[in-house]
Amino acid sequence: MPRALAVNTWVWTSPLTDESLEPLARRAAGMGYDALELPLERVGDWDPARTRAVLDDHGLRAVVIGAMGPGRSLIARAGDVAATQDYLRECIGAAATVGAEIVAGPFYAPTGVTWRMDAAERAAVVGELRENLAPVADAAAERGVTLAVEPLNRYETSVINTVAQGLESLAPLLGAGVGLALDTYHLNIEEKRPADSVRSAGAAIAHVQVCGSDRGAVGDDHTDWPAMLQALDDAGYTGILGLESFTGENATIAVAASVWRPLAASQDELAERSLRALRALGA
Numbered sequence: 001m002p003r004a005l006a007v008n009t010w011v012w013t014s015p016l017t018d019e020s021l022e023p024l025a026r027r028a029a030g031m032g033y034d035a036l037e038l039p040l041e042r043v044g045d046w047d048p049a050r051t052r053a054v055l056d057d058h059g060l061r062a063v064v065i066g067a068m069g070p071g072r073s074l075i076a077r078a079g080d081v082a083a084t085q086d087y088l089r090e091c092i093g094a095a096a097t098v099g100a101e102i103v104a105g106p107f108y109a110p111t112g113v114t115w116r117m118d119a120a121e122r123a124a125v126v127g128e129l130r131e132n133l134a135p136v137a138d139a140a141a142e143r144g145v146t147l148a149v150e151p152l153n154r155y156e157t158s159v160i161n162t163v164a165q166g167l168e169s170l171a172p173l174l175g176a177g178v179g180l181a182l183d184t185y186h187l188n189i190e191e192k193r194p195a196d197s198v199r200s201a202g203a204a205i206a207h208v209q210v211c212g213s214d215r216g217a218v219g220d221d222h223t224d225w226p227a228m229l230q231a232l233d234d235a236g237y238t239g240i241l242g243l244e245s246f247t248g249e250n251a252t253i254a255v256a257a258s259v260w261r262p263l264a265a266s267q268d269e270l271a272e273r274s275l276r277a278l279r280a281l282g283a
Contacts, residue, residue: 003283005275006035006063006242008209012267014246014253015041018050025058031272032279035061037209037242038098041069043090048097055098063207063242064095066105074132075125075159078109081132088136088147096143102240103140104148104181104207106157107133108169111256114158125159126169133173141177148181148206153189161190163197167204179206183244184223188213195224195231205237209244210278216245216263217270219277229283241283243274 007028009016016024016039028036038051055062072087073079084107091103108129117125133147140147149170151160160166166180174180180201187194198205212221219225247267248259264270 002279003238004034004061004240005278005283006037006061006240007031007033007271007275008037008039008065008242008244010037010039010244010246010253010257011271012247014250015039015045018046021046021051022054025054025060027268028271029058029060031268032275033060033271035063035240035242037063037065037104037244038094038100039065039067040091040094041067043087048094051094052098061240062095062098062100063240064091064098064100064103066091066103066107068106068109068111070110073109073113074107074129075109076128077115078113085132085136089139092136092140092143092145092147095145101144102146102148102181102207104150104209104242106150106152106160107147108149108159109157111152111156114155117158129159129169130172133170133178137173137177139177146177146179146206148179150181150183150209151186151190152183153186161186163187163191163201167201170204174204180204181207181209183209183211184228185209185211185213185215185244188223195227198228198231198237199234202235205232205235205239207239207242208232208237209242211243211245211274212263214263215257215259217277218243218274219280220273225277225281229281241278243271245270245274
């Protein structure tokens with residue numbers, strides 16, 4: 001049975017706001033998407049109750065995306081842990097209100113912050129991450145929400161780059177409240193055999209994001225999409241596939257995502273082409 005397909009509003013805009021939500025929801029639903037990925041860059045950018053009404057009007061499901069900007073980290077050397085825990089609790093509350101089961105993102109450190117670690121330092125960082133994520137995971141589980149923690153490529157983090165690192169780092173917490181978010185863009189960079197890495201994640205997979213190997217549209221890139229979708233089947237993943245790409249029109253997001261050239265003739269074309277390709281693949 002085909003999976004639900006979502007599109008991230010970062011394809012068109014940043015930040016998502018109450019004003020931009022309804023037109024984007026209407027556009028995504030009109031294309032044939034089943035859900036929206038909703039980045040919560042700053043608490044208050046969009047109202048969860050109003051968002052729920054808009055999504056219901058357009059027959060859309062939701063995934064909440066945490067934005068790990070400067071200072072947001074569950075590791076003290078990279079940011080304010082208490083404030084980040086509070087932010088994640090806000091994300092969990094927003095997810096519960098909009099009916100989303102998943103809050104996804106790289107919750108351990110700000111995107112783009114890297115540092116070298118020897119084995120002892122890495123073990124200490126993993127221990128700190130577990131300790132600081134645990135109470136937020138409990139809060140998520142109480143609300144029926146899962147925090148899907150995303151490995152990122154080596155240029156965006158030095159904490160969790162691979163599926164294996166994610167499984168090891170989060171091992172005591174995986175289950176109710178915590179899982180992995182896998183992104184085909186990062187898998188393409190960091191994994192020797194992306195499909196095998198997906199299989200290895202198995203039941204720990206809580207959310208999956210997709211895009212072309214160049215961060216653009218799905219389908220005409222070098223990713224082996226039949227193998228990737230088969231691996232998700234083998235892993236037992238039946239959840240949402242979310243298209244995550246980015247507009248280059250917003251300076252902040254273009255720099256954060258290194259979007260230095262257009263990834264398609266238009267952002268609508270990128271979203272529509274990806275949807276067609278995924279449906280043709282039986283996603």
